[in-house]
Amino acid sequence: MNFTKKLKESKKVFFKNCVFHIDENVYEPAEDTFLLAENLYVTSGEHFLDMGTGCGIIAILAAKKGAKVVATDINPYALKCARNNAKLNRVKIEFRLGNLFEPIEPTEKFHIIAFNTPYLPSEKSLNKRDPIERAWNGGLDGREIIDAFIFQVSNFIEKKGKVLLIQSRLSDIHRTILTFVEKGMQARIKAKLDVFFETIVLIEAENR
């Protein structure tokens, strides 16, 4: 089916005077997205990386605040959808396809790196061909992507830069804070939200 036609039939989400069309193969913004969106303190001119951009909502909100934004995702449908939403909301964003930091140059640095991770523990082994499952399935302990992300993130952050990471209490918050510390960063819970079967947290980390 033609992509433009599909978008016409897709869901719409409205947030802070912006509209986002959500393709059926793309994560629909939820409580975790809005927890991050409500705590997005970005200054004009800052370099911002939105990892796992989905429909582009976080990248677009950051760009509206004047940040220079790079947005990535492993899901090609997400990038197509986010690119279209950036156009609809009249912001310029650089979109890149790929796994974690693969599409980022080794010398690139950002003031803020945000990632609403796939954080739910699952006994089901990840079906890499299902783009929606890739958005939530964090492997057996929910930490597969979180740990791989933290392992590399300090290489791409400016000296006083910040990492904003969303996860659930179900995927071991303490472990995340310790892993940041092991990588030379300090981390704390910046905000949290109780939803019906879990608590979602926003963890903020910076270089020590």
Ligand SMILES: C[S@@+](CC[C@H](N)C(=O)[O-])C[C@H]1O[C@@H](n2cnc3c(N)ncnc32)[C@H](O)[C@@H]1O
């Ligand atoms: C929970 S969704 C968040 C989407 C959007 N940022 C939001 O807050 O609504 C997680 C996103 O990360 C992407 N993703 C999952 N694994 C990834 C990886 N290894 N590298 C890059 N993106 C990934 C998924 O495709 C999905 O779009």
